[in-house]
Amino acid sequence: xxxxLIFSLLVFPSxxxxxxxxxxxxxxxxxxxxxxxxxxxxxxxLIRFCNQNIGTGIYAEEDIVEVGSPDIFNYAFVHLTGxxxxxxxxxxxxxxxxxxxxxxxxxxxxxxxxxxxFRREMKKVFPELEFIELxxxxxxxxxKYNFANxxxxxxxxxxxxxxxxxxxxxxxxxxxxxxxxxxGNGWEDQDVYNDPEPIRQKALQMGANIIQYVFSN
Numbered sequence: 528x529x530x531x532l533i534f535s536l537l538v539f540p541s542x543x544x545x546x547x548x549x550x551x552x553x554x555x556x557x558x559x560x561x562x563x564x565x566x567x568x569x570x571x572x573l574i575r576f577c578n579q580n581i582g583t584g585i586y587a588e589e590d591i592v593e594v595g596s597p598d599i600f601n602y603a604f605v606h607l608t609g610x611x612x613x614x615x616x617x618x619x620x621x622x623x624x625x626x627x628x629x630x631x632x633x634x635x636x637x638x639x640x641x642x643x644x645f646r647r648e649m650k651k652v653f654p655e656l657e658f659i660e661l662x663x664x665x666x667x668x669x670x671k672y673n674f675a676n677x678x679x680x681x682x683x684x685x686x687x688x689x690x691x692x693x694x695x696x697x698x699x700x701x702x703x704x705x706x707x708x709x710x711g712n713g714w715e716d717q718d719v720y721n722d723p724e725p726i727r728q729k730a731l732q733m734g735a736n737i738i739q740y741v742f743s744n
Contacts, residue, residue: 541709545636546584553592559614565638566608569714577738581671582726593620599626604741605633608711610640613648619650627701632741635704639684658692670739672732679729682709703737710734
């Protein structure tokens with residue numbers, strides 16, 4: 528099995544310093560017809576926020592990586608989003624499983640309409656696991672920024688509260704799934720959705736918590 532390649536991940540010399548860019552994160556490209564490419568400005572904005580506020584050294588633009596590519600092992604953090612269908616073939620299922628077992632991390636953000644497809648495909652990846660709702664006491668909600676009540680609500684979909692689900696493999700959180708929340712929309716440029724700035728800041732802060740949790744674990 529491939530080992531995850533991690534290049535200087537622990538780049539927190541000071542919460543107020545600007546570390547040199549030493550690591551990249553990626554957006555996951557998948558088949559099935561869903562818009563994997565959604566939220567074009569979200570990750571660059573999150574990266575900028577993290578570099579400025581939690582001292583990370585992440586390259587300014589995210590890479591794009593396909594589910595079945597060996598290149599996925601070059602990234603400690605991979606982000607998935609979209610509104611529609613997702614399909615992983617057998618090779619992609621095994622590659623994603625190997626990546627996550629080897630130390631990789633997947634953050635999936637339901638951009639509305641993703642839920643049933645994402646859950647179905649992840650069941651192929653980890654048939655032995657179930658998504659569990661993480662308690663509000665979980666460390667992912669208590670990194671630099673404290674979210675005592677879990678995920679912030681960015682956009683309304685079906686009148687449901689935001690929920691954070693996880694897949695835990697041998698005691699390690701390998702996938703964090705933000706549902707009914709729209710974190711990625713909150714990371715977008717302000718003029719994309721015209722969200723109030725306090726909402727955007729909460730979304731960016733929660734995103735920074737996810738990044739900090741991944742890079743420090």
